[in-house]
Amino acid sequence: MMKTVIYFFISSLKIMKNGNTTSDFILLGLFNHTGTHLFLFAMVLTIAFASLVGNALMILLIHQDARLHTPMYFLLSQLSLMDMMLVSTIVPKMATNYLTGKMSISPAECGLQIFFLLTLGGGECFLLAAMSYDRYVAVCHPLRYPALMSWQLCLRMTVGSWVLGAVDGLMQAAATLSFPFCDAHEINHFFCEAPTLVGLACADTFVFEYVMYVCCVLMLLVPFSLILISYSLILAAVLQMHSREARKKPFATCSSHLSVVGLFYGAAIFTYMQPKSYRSAHHDKVVSVFYTIFTPVLNPLIYSLRNSEVKGALRKCMGQCSALSQG
Template identity: 65%
Template sequence: MDGTNESTQGNFILLGFSDRPHLERILFVVILIAYLLTLVGNTTIILVSRLDPHLHTPMYFFLTHLSFLDLSFTTSSIPQLLYNLNGHDKTISYTGCAIQLFLFLGLGGSECFLLAAMAYDRYVAVCHPLRYPILMNQKLCLHMTAGSWLLGGVDGLMQSGVTLSFPYCHPREINHFFCEAPSLVRLACTDTMIFEFFMYVCCVLMLLIPVSFILASYGLILITVLRMHSAAARKKTFATCSSHLAVVGVFYGTIIFIYMRPKSYRSVAHDKIVSAFYTIFTPVLNPLIYSLRNSEVKGALRKCMDQCAALSHD
């Protein structure tokens, strides 16, 4: 096994969907369309949230960062996947794999904490509406957002650093469409049991703690809503919170399915499908969920389109 310890030399091979070569052209077109929709949808949310003064609130401040996270998250893996699907070259350099792994873990971790921050924002808005401007001040929003980015970055740096420190066996074939930590660990030529336990603990901290915080926030919101006497107020509150709950359900559901299942229940084929869902399609769904179910966003979009139409006629 000469050369197995040269962990920082040579390229990796991303097998991706090469077991179904007859589908690669179709997948290329579908994924390209999904990626373009992600770029357009999330960029639109960012621009509308920044351009419309009525959306300069903590809720849309967090939403802007969520859209930017989705843009960065999907861009960390999809261009490489499209390149691999479009030709016979399935390789990725060691450096490219390291960058992809760090961005994927770091951005994913940041989104976990940002969604928890958004749940707290909704809790304050519903349960303490009179104190909302004081409690959710600009300084707190900046600290919560910066904390989300920082915690995600630290987690990504730690996990990617340890994952890439292992010696890898040849051939370096990653049975996935991007450099994912569990797939890389399977290539290690050494015992990884301790690291897998460490990675599981990190998943508990990065997933279950924010999820618990979100569930507690929405539990208190539900109690407050049930005490409201006005049906219109209840309907408005549910409409505002349902968008965030839908995003939370899709994001956390797929991540927990991938990283927190027992080993005996894991399947590479299932992992690829679920990973494709939260890497490719979830960033497409998020702007649709927030725009279709949010009257304020739809109103801001209509205003921007009317202004653009007026300028084009001048």
């Protein structure tokens, strides 16, 4: 199946290159060349850089500290990796277009942006569901944790998240690029997003939009439902604990996870499940900035500031760096 989808994707790129849609797309971007927008652009670049540094630091701490070599933190390192790749997929092209004034993007680049965006977004959906299951087992079945959340299962869930996201990304990118596009190749966005690009198609896209909606239900609502079930069971178990100290750590950890889930799923559901008649280019761009740039920088902050083990690993790392610099 994967080979078929890849072949379809490559064929779609060839069609766009050789057909009557050879011209590049024009990304209208997010900012104008005014003083205020220049300040906002600099702020977005700063946030993107902070996201890359924060997530890279999270991966480094998890790799270096033996106390963090657990399934929970391995899943968290994968989340940080996905966030780093997501920012790297969107921000460099947006910044280059704004600074050079060249707003064009080739069909191949556009298809790759759609593929990586959906791969990483879909993968993150399933990864957050895996993280919620990990927390459910840790809180509700702590004595059986090594059996119910083994490293083998953890790796399977991680690989499954990447593969399912990649399949969705390949299918939607290939299908989107297979449409003929009208003479106006202007995309009122700062990157190629499937729903926005479909709006430029000079063909009946009803079937594709229906299939895309079904994919979004599967990729968003199914994992989201599993997350809600997991945390409902966790909440019931925590409320039955008599010790206030015993409740403190599960509440801190799970509230961090729920913050990430709420931020990510809220923006993704708004973007991909909103009816076409209610879509607004301005709102789409604002929400897209939120889940492609702002949410990735919040994830390491949420997990580090509210997690004593991560803060301990950071202090240990800083101590080692200080000792090396003095030596």
